[in-house]
Amino acid sequence: MELLSPVDTIKGVGEKITKLLNKLGVYTIEDILLFFPRTYLIYPSPSVPNPDSVGSLISISGRIKYSPKAFRSKSRMDILSVTAYVGDIPVDLVWFNSNYLKGTFEPGKIYVFYGRLINDNGHYKMSQPQVFEQDKYEAIKQQILPIYPLSKGLSNNTVTKAVREALEHCRVSDDRLPIELENKNQFMPYSQAISTYHFPESFDKLVLARKRLAYEEMFFFILNSRLQENNVAAYPNQFEISHHKEVDDFMAQLPFSLTNDQQKVLDDIREDLLGEFVSQRLIQGDVGSGKTIVAFLAMLDAALSGYQSAIMAPTEVLAKQHYYTFSKWVEDSGLDIPVALFTGSMKVSEKKAMQKLVDDNSNCMIIGTHALISEGREFRELALVITDEQHRFGVQQRDKLSGKGNHPHIIVMSATPIPRTLAMILYGNMHVSAIKELPANRLPIKTCVIKESMRKSAYKFVVDEIAKGHQVYIICPLVEASETTEAQNVTDYSKKLKDYLGDDYRIGVLHGKMKPAEKNQVMDEFARHETDILVSTTVVEVGVNVPNATVMMIENANRFGLAALHQLRGRVGRGDAQSYCILMNASPDNRESERLNIMLKSNDGFYIAKEDLKLRGPGDMFGVRQSGEFSFRVADIYQDADELEMASEDVDMIIKEDPNLESHPKLRSTLNSFLADQFYVL
Ligand code: ADP
Ligand code: MG
Numbered sequence: 001m002e003l004l005s006p007v008d009t010i011k012g013v014g015e016k017i018t019k020l021l022n023k024l025g026v027y028t029i030e031d032i033l034l035f036f037p038r039t040y041l042i043y044p045s046p047s048v049p050n051p052d053s054v055g056s057l058i059s060i061s062g063r064i065k066y067s068p069k070a071f072r073s074k075s076r077m078d079i080l081s082v083t084a085y086v087g088d089i090p091v092d093l094v095w096f097n098s099n100y101l102k103g104t105f106e107p108g109k110i111y112v113f114y115g116r117l118i119n120d121n122g123h124y125k126m127s128q129p130q131v132f133e134q135d136k137y138e139a140i141k142q143q144i145l146p147i148y149p150l151s152k153g154l155s156n157n158t159v160t161k162a163v164r165e166a167l168e169h170c171r172v173s174d175d176r177l178p179i180e181l182e183n184k185n186q187f188m189p190y191s192q193a194i195s196t197y198h199f200p201e202s203f204d205k206l207v208l209a210r211k212r213l214a215y216e217e218m219f220f221f222i223l224n225s226r227l228q229e230n231n232v233a234a235y236p237n238q239f240e241i242s243h244h245k246e247v248d249d250f251m252a253q254l255p256f257s258l259t260n261d262q263q264k265v266l267d268d269i270r271e272d273l274l275g276e277f278v279s280q281r282l283i284q285g286d287v288g289s290g291k292t293i294v295a296f297l298a299m300l301d302a303a304l305s306g307y308q309s310a311i312m313a314p315t316e317v318l319a320k321q322h323y324y325t326f327s328k329w330v331e332d333s334g335l336d337i338p339v340a341l342f343t344g345s346m347k348v349s350e351k352k353a354m355q356k357l358v359d360d361n362s363n364c365m366i367i368g369t370h371a372l373i374s375e376g377r378e379f380r381e382l383a384l385v386i387t388d389e390q391h392r393f394g395v396q397q398r399d400k401l402s403g404k405g406n407h408p409h410i411i412v413m414s415a416t417p418i419p420r421t422l423a424m425i426l427y428g429n430m431h432v433s434a435i436k437e438l439p440a441n442r443l444p445i446k447t448c449v450i451k452e453s454m455r456k457s458a459y460k461f462v463v464d465e466i467a468k469g470h471q472v473y474i475i476c477p478l479v480e481a482s483e484t485t486e487a488q489n490v491t492d493y494s495k496k497l498k499d500y501l502g503d504d505y506r507i508g509v510l511h512g513k514m515k516p517a518e519k520n521q522v523m524d525e526f527a528r529h530e531t532d533i534l535v536s537t538t539v540v541e542v543g544v545n546v547p548n549a550t551v552m553m554i555e556n557a558n559r560f561g562l563a564a565l566h567q568l569r570g571r572v573g574r575g576d577a578q579s580y581c582i583l584m585n586a587s588p589d590n591r592e593s594e595r596l597n598i599m600l601k602s603n604d605g606f607y608i609a610k611e612d613l614k615l616r617g618p619g620d621m622f623g624v625r626q627s628g629e630f631s632f633r634v635a636d637i638y639q640d641a642d643e644l645e646m647a648s649e650d651v652d653m654i655i656k657e658d659p660n661l662e663s664h665p666k667l668r669s670t671l672n673s674f675l676a677d678q679f680y681v682l
Contacts, residue, residue, distance in 0.1 A: 001029055001166070001169040001170040002029065002170070003028065003029050003030040003033075003170060003172070004028050004029070004030060005028060005029050005170075006018070006027060006028060006029075007021050007022075007026060007027060007028060007029065007031070007032055007162070007166075009029070010029070010032070010162050010165045010166055010169075011165050012158075012161060012162065012165065013162050013165075016153075017154065017158060017162070020151060020153050020154040021154070021159075021162075023151055024149070024150075024151055024154075029166050029170050032162060032163055032166050033163070033166055033167065033170070033172065033194055034194075034633060035148065035149075035159070035163070036148075036197055036198070036213075036633055036634060037146035037147050037148055037197070037198065038147055038148060038149045039147045040144045040145060040146055040147060040200070040206075041144075041145045041146075041147050042141070042143070042144055042145070043059055043114055043137065043140055043141045043145075044057075044058060044059055044114075044141075045059070045141065046058075046059045046060055046061035046086075046112055046137075047059070047060065048060070048086055048087065048089065049086060049089055049091055049117055049124045050588070051119075051452065051453075052451070052452075052587075052588035053117050053588045054117050054118060054119045054124075054452065054586065055116070055117070055118070055452075055477075055556060055586035055587075056116065056117060056586060056587055056588065057114070057115065057116050057117075058114075058115075058116075058117050059112050059113060059114040059137070060084065060086045060091060060112070060113050060117075060126075061086065061110055061111075061112050061134065062084025062085055062086045062091060062110065062111065062112075062113060063084065063085045063108070063109070063110045064082055064083075064084055064105050064106070064107055064108070064109060064110075064111065065083070065085065065107060065108065066082070066107050067082075067102070067105060067107055068080050068081060068082035068093075068101070068102050068105055069081050069082065070099050070102055077096050077097060078096065078097050078098070078099050079094060079095070079096060080094065080095045080096075080098055080099055080101055080102055081093065081094045081095075082105065084111070084113060089124065090123070090124070091113075091117075091124040091125065091126060092120070092123055092124065092125045092126075093113060093125070093126050093129055094125070094126075094127055094128070095127075095128055095129075096128065098128075101131065104131065110134055111131055111132065111133065111134065112131070112132040112133075112134055112137040113126060113129040113130065113131055113132075114129055114130045114132070115127065115128060115129030115130065144199075144200045144201075144202070144203070144206070145160075146160060146163075146198050146199065148160070148163075163198050164198075164199075167194075167195050167198065167199075171191070172190065172191035172194055173190075173191070174189045174190050174191050175666065176190055176216070176666070176670050177216070177219070177667070177670075178654065178664060178666075178667060181650055181654075184650075185215065185646065185650075187208075187211060187212040187215060188205075188208045188209055188211070188212045189212075190212060190216070192209070193208075193209040193210075193212035193213050194209075194213070196208070196209035197209045197210065197213060197634070210634060210640070211640075211643055213633075213634040213635070214632070214634050214635035214636070214639075214640035214643045214644075215635075215640075215643040215646060215647055217632045217633060217634055217635045218632070218635050218640070218643060218644050218647040218648075219647040219650060219651060220670070220671055220674040221426075221632070221647075222425065222426075222428065222647055222648055222651045223651045223654070223655075223667075223671055224671060224674075225427075225428045225429055226428055226651055226652075226655050227655075227660075227661070227671075228429060234277035234278070234280075235277060235278045235407035236276065236277060236278070236407075237273075237274075237275055237276060237277055237278045237279075237409070238406070238407070239273070239278075239305075239307060239383040239384075239408070239409070240305060241273040241274070241301055241302050241305040241307060241383060241384070241409075242273075242274065242301070242305055243270050243301055244300075244301055244304040244305070246300075246304055246333065246335060247297055247300050247301055247304070249333075250297075250300065250329070250332070250333040250335075251297070253332065254293075254332075256439060256441065258290075258293070258294075259289075259290065259435070259437050259438070259439055259440065260437065261285075261289070261434070261435040261436055261437050262289075262290055262293065262294055262435055264433070265283055265285075265294050265433040265434075265435055266294050266297055266298070268281065268431070268433045269281065269294070269298045269411065269433075270298075270301070272409060272431070273298070273301065273302075273384070273409060278407055278408065278409045278410065279409040279410060279411065279431070280410050280429065280430050280431060281410070281411050281412075281430060281431045281432070281433060282390075282411075282412050282413075282414060282423065282427050282430045282431070282432045282433070283295075283411060283412070283413045283414070283433050283434075283435065284413075284414050284415075284416070284418070284423060284432060284433070284434045284435070285413070285414075285415065285434065285435030285436075286415060286435075286436070286438070286570070286604075286605050287415050287566070287567060287569075287570025287571075287605070288438055288439075288442070288570050288573060288574050289415075289435040289436070289437070289438055289439075290435065290438075290439055291388070291413045291415075291435065292322065292325060292388075292545070293329075294435075295311055295386050295388070295411070295413065296325075296326055296329055298384060298386070298411065299311065299326075299365050299384060299386070300333070300335075300337070300365075302363075302365075302383050302384045303335075303337045303363040303364070303365055304335070304337075304363070305383075306362055306363050306381065307362065307363065307381045307382070307383035307384065308358070308361075308362060308363065308364050308365075308366060308379050308380060308381050308382045308383065308405075309365055309366065309382070309383060309384035309385070309386070309408075310365075310366040310367070310368070310372055310379065310382060310384075310385050310386070310401065310404070311365075311366070311367050311368075311385075311386040311387075311388060312368060312369065312370070312372050312373070312385070312386070312387050312388065312393070312397075312398075312401055313367070313368070313369060313388045313389065313543065314369070314388070314389050314392030314393065314542060314543075315369065315392075315519075315539075315542060315543070316343045316344065316345060316369055316516040316519065316520050317519055317520060317523040317539075317544060318369075318388065318389070318542060318543040318544065319341065319342075319343050319367055319368050319369045320341065320343065320520055320523075320524070321523075321527070321543070321544065321545060322367050322388070323339065323341040323367045324527075325545075326339050326365060326367060327339045330365070337363055337364075337365060338357045338360075338361045338363070338364045338365070339364070339365045339366075339367065340354040340355075340357045340358050340364050340365070340366045340367065340368075341354060341366075341367050341368060342354055342366070342367075342368035342369070342371040342372050342377065343368060343369045343371050343516065343520075344369060344370065344371045344516055345515070345516040345517040345520065346371075351371075355377070355378075358378075358379055358380070359378075359380070362380055362381045363381075364379075366379060370397065372401060372404070373397060373400040373401050373404065377404070378404070379404050379405060381405075382404055382405030382406075382408050383405065383408050383409060384408055384409045384411070385401045385402050385404070385405065385408050385409070385410055385411070386410075386411045386412070386413065387401065387411075387412045387413065388413045388543065389413065389414070389415065389542050389543055390412035390413060390414050391414060391416060392542065398410075398412070412430070415543075415567070415570070415605075416605075418606060418637060419606060420432060420434060422637060422641070422644070425644065425645070425648045426637065426644075441575075441576040442573055442574075442576075443573070443576075443577075443578045443579070444573075444603060445552075445569060445572060445573040445579045445580065445581050445603070446578065446579070446580050446581070447569065447580070447581040447582075447583065447599050447600050448580075448581075448582055448583065448600070449557070449583045449585050449593060449596045449597060449599070449600065450582060450583070450584060450585065451584075451585055451586075452584070452586060455584070458553060458582050458584070459500065459501065461551070461580070461582070462474075462533070462551055462553065463501065463505075465550055465551050465580075466505060466532045466533070469548075470548060470549065470550040470551070470577060471526065471529060471531075471532055471533070471534070471546065471548050471549040471550070471551075472532065472533045472534070472549065472550070472551040472552075472553065473533075473534050473536060473540060473549055473551065473552045473553065473568075473571055473572070474493075474497070474533060474534070474535045474536070474553045474554075474555065475536055475537070475538060475540070475552070475553070475554045475555060475568055476489055476490045476493050476535060476536070476537055476555055476556075477489070477555045477556030477559055477586075485513070486511050486512060486513065486537050487511045487513045487514075489537075490509055490510070490511045490535055490536065490537055491509060491511075493535055493555070494507050494509045494535040497533070497535065505532050505533060506530065506531040506532045506533070507531060507532070507533045507534075507535060508522045508525055508526050508531035508533070508534045508535070509522065509534075509535050509536070510522045510523065510534060510535070510536040510537070510539055510540065511536065511537045511539065512537055512539050519539070522534070523544070526546060526549075527546050529548060534549075538560075538564065538568065540568070540571055542567075544571055545574055546571070546574070547574040547575030548575060548577075549571065549572050549574075549579075550572055550573075550575075550577050550578065550579040550580060551572065551579070551580050551581075551582065552568055552569055552571055552572045552579075552580070552581045552582070553581075553582040553584070554568060554581070554582070554583050554584060555584045555586075556584060556586045557583035557584055557585055557596055558585050558586055558587040558589075558592045558595075558596065559586075561609075561612065562595065562596075562598060562599060562608045562609060562611070562612035563605065563608065563609045563612070563638075565583065565596075565599055565608075566599070566605045566608050566609075567605075568581075569581045569599070581599070583596050583599060591615065594615060595612060595615045598611045598612060598615070606638075609638045610638060613638060613639055654667070
């Protein structure tokens with residue numbers, strides 16, 4: 001078996017599984033070896049159900065008094081149900097379409113069940129729990145089991161087996177890095193790191209494997225970016241975008257004045273626009289720091305200079321929001337500048353009308369989603385392209401946008417909070433500007449962490465805020481693959497909420513599985529204050545700006561990384577009213593409260609992400625990606641900050657001696673195979 005053999009050469013991987021793996025981007029043996037677990041599972045010691053463990057994944061050791069009952073539901077599903085007694089606490093267990101389990105139970109015997117504990121009208125319940133014989137459970141409890149990212153039809157077991165086979169039959173070469181680096185860094189050998197990352201014997205070994213893999217990813221990432229810097233000539237600036245007085249006039253009549261940081265970034269951009277070469281600038285600003293207006297002002301200068309400019313956003317909701325904001329600002333300015341919008345869900349006739357606007361006006365401001373870069377979409381005199389929430393785009397998509405013009409100025413915007421030094425390492429080929437301070441009118445968001453027992457007070461608080469004319473986000477828990485779907489989860493929640501609150505409140509529902517047009521509608525209604533509460537999955541995490549919303553309530557906050565919570569919290573506190581963030585903690589674990597309490601201490605995203613990591617044990621460190629900025633397979637810029645710095649130093653050392661890798665052919669070829677992998681963002 002060779003690294004580049006197709007996956008169907010693995011024993012047990014037939015046509016059907018091959019197709020499913022392909023869908024996940026796994027085509028070759030190498031792909032599957034690098035298809036790493038998303039997290040690991042250690043089965044917990046059995047515990048006794050209690051109100052605080054409702055909502056958590058637990059295992060219980062329970063006695064079955066009778067054989068399970070099998071029946072068929074109205075929707076013709078086979079249902080198997082039985083009650084297990086933990087001491088004298090009954091827990092109802094149900095399985096769907098799993099009647100084969102029936103014969104496995106012996107009345108009177110104790111089994112271990114692993115699943116999420118729920119409270120069903122006062123009764124403890126587990127749906128689809130895994131069942132183990134007691135002694136088997138004791139054995140498995142010691143292991144660290146990989147949990148892979150899956151797709152429908154593909155089980156964790158299937159992937160686990162396929163990976164095992166591949167590891168057994170394929171040799172991975174350890175000859176990758178120059179010997180001087182191997183000697184200096186003393187990492188676990190590459191091949192061992194790969195097998196350990198799939199099947200760790202211990203957390204200590206897992207940590208070592210991670211160091212190796214993370215270091216390598218970042219090493220090649222940085223190496224590539226430095227080589228590009230060396231080779232790619234900067235493009236000459238052939239545009240004449242000067243600073244116009246009309247922009248100052250517009251700024252003067254804004255209801256706010258720019259913060260010092262915003263002004264500084266704007267000055268940086270203006271200088272770029274007049275420079276000898278086109279701009280390549282990253283604007284970093286934490287959530288709510290006001291990046292949009294800065295982008296607008298730059299685009300306004302472009303328009304007044306007779307050029308088109310474009311801003312690309314990752315979601316339709318965000319693109320439309322920018323479109324409304326920009327249209328309103330242009331209107332306020334009294335200037336005659338057309339604004340065009342392109343999104344995937346627009347009708348052909350609408351797109352045609354927009355395209356005409358673009359064709360007829362060399363000073364058009366263009367806003368859109370990926371639809372901007374689709375075939376056939378053409379612009380003229382495109383002098384400036386901006387990518388908002390840049391981490392949501394791949395490098396190719398961003399290149400495509402620039403490709404719509406003739407080497408235009410490039411600005412990317414990001415809300416991932418990283419220190420400047422880190423940004424300089426990661427974005428070596430970009431200039432970096434940061435907006436650190438928030439607008440002065442902002443009151444710090446008040447945050448609290450509460451338990452299930454305080455739910456009523458939380459809802460009362462929500463209702464009071466609505467009575468004051470404000471709006472509320474409620475974020476539903478993340479769902480795991482084995483549980484109900486995310487859509488169902490959000491819908492059920494909003495129904496329950498409606499039952500509880502009564503009909504006086506207008507509730508919108510938003511989840512990732514909705515069509516873009518539906519999502520837009522729900523978001524529009526919320527933005528126009530036609531709904532009071534938006535029950536949503538984390539889809540609102542990116543960029544959404546509804547300043548009238550003052551409460552962010554997050555269910556099962558314990559299941560989120562703090563960086564994600566920080567982004568979610570950033571959806572409120574965007575106006576001048578006091579805003580609140582309510583974190584519902586469903587975990588009985590004290591460490592979990594301690595972790596969530598970090599959110600009370602700071603509003604600084606980087607601090608939060610770092611503190612989060614300090615508190616995590618090695619066990620729960622692995623499932624959590626603090627930053628979505630770089631699509632590394634393993635590495636995370638916060639968790640692996642030390643390796644990142646090492647990698648950066650090592651790359652500099654190599655490049656200094658051998659700027660084109662002429663005496664490092666091996667490194668060059670390993671780099672090429674990394675690049676072929678195409679998971680790098682920049
Ligand atoms: P982000 O940086 O997260 O993209 P936005 O650009 O969406 O933030 O800005 C958040 C809100 O703050 C918007 O309603 C915007 O109009 C407002 N805003 C921007 N700059 C200022 C400022 N200097 N003073 C007051 N409010 C501002
Ligand atoms: Mg934004």
